[in-house]
Amino acid sequence: MPLELLEPPSLTATSVEASLQYLEPSPDRPVVSFANEGRGETNAVFSPRRVRVLDARGLGATMNVQGFELIRHASSVADFEDDDWVKIVGYGEAEQIVQAATGARRVHVFDATRRKRSPDSPRQPSVRVHNDYTPASARQRVRDLLGERAKQLLQRRIAFINVWRPVNHPAVDWPLALADARSVDAADLVPTEIVYPGRVGEIYSLTYSPRHAWRYYPALALNEAILIKCYDARENVARWSPHTAFDNPLAPPGVPPRESIEFRTIAFF
Numbered sequence: 001m002p003l004e005l006l007e008p009p010s011l012t013a014t015s016v017e018a019s020l021q022y023l024e025p026s027p028d029r030p031v032v033s034f035a036n037e038g039r040g041e042t043n044a045v046f047s048p049r050r051v052r053v054l055d056a057r058g059l060g061a062t063m064n065v066q067g068f069e070l071i072r073h074a075s076s077v078a079d080f081e082d083d084d085w086v087k088i089v090g091y092g093e094a095e096q097i098v099q100a101a102t103g104a105r106r107v108h109v110f111d112a113t114r115r116k117r118s119p120d121s122p123r124q125p126s127v128r129v130h131n132d133y134t135p136a137s138a139r140q141r142v143r144d145l146l147g148e149r150a151k152q153l154l155q156r157r158i159a160f161i162n163v164w165r166p167v168n169h170p171a172v173d174w175p176l177a178l179a180d181a182r183s184v185d186a187a188d189l190v191p192t193e194i195v196y197p198g199r200v201g202e203i204y205s206l207t208y209s210p211r212h213a214w215r216y217y218p219a220l221a222l223n224e225a226i227l228i229k230c231y232d233a234r235e236n237v238a239r240w241s242p243h244t245a246f247d248n249p250l251a252p253p254g255v256p257p258r259e260s261i262e263f264r265t266i267a268f269f
């Protein structure tokens with residue numbers, strides 16, 4: 001599809017109305033299990049809420065205030081679907097991007113997740129409002145990944161940051177919505193157990209609040225990336241920006257299904 005077809009005037013609208021899936025409050029601890037492949041079985045109830053998602057372009061959002069930011073970056077990865085390109089070139093780029101954006105002493109890249117909204121893809125866009133870690137699971141992840149060095153590393157500031165970028169074409173279909181960290185209350189965050197085949201993790205699901213200030217980057221381009229703060233040990237800055245993919249009402253018919261990759265990193269200060 002020619003590029004100009006992806007950018008009709010409507011894509012420059014300053015906001016869209018969308019449905020986001022929120023956790024319904026419940027006395028039970030939510031558990032989502034990916035133990036048996038597939039989309040995740042859960043005891044929790046998620047239901048859609050209508051929200052307004054504002055264009056974040058021109059906002060000048062930063063990871064320490066809103067919890068996310070936009071960067072321009074032309075990747076040298078020739079093929080994001082090729083593991084060698086992702087591991088050998090992509091990881092190094094993500095490390096440099098996060099290092100430059102944070103001034104961290106060292107950055108550790110530990111995962112890359114490709115998603116595609118197509119029936120044959122094992123990883124689909126994530127359609128529930130969440131934050132990737134809780135303070136407990138972030139610290140546990142450092143221990144799991146870095147073994148004996150963890151104890152020392154955890155005595156200083158660390159932050160978990162995702163580098164999220166479109167693959168093959170701009171992210172028009174099912175883009176990412178991000179909540180301004182300042183609009184999220186501790187009471188909105190519900191620790192949610194995530195059961196993987198060999199590991200149990202914990203994320204935050206979110207219950208609805210009309211205070212949540214939602215943002216997105218219309219038609220995020222191949223030379224752009226979103227940095228998403230998912231945990232910060234420091235408490236006087238934005239600690240996380242909950243997020244989710246959403247069905248974009250402004251996506252023109254026939255626009256290609258969203259393809260993306262997110263690099264997961266830990267910044268050590």
Ligand code: OGA
Binds near residue numbers: 127132243245262
């Ligand atoms: C993430 C994430 C969801 C998506 O990068 O942490 O939740 O749909 N991504 O890309």
Ligand code: FE
Binds near residue numbers: 126130131
């Ligand atoms: Fe996430």
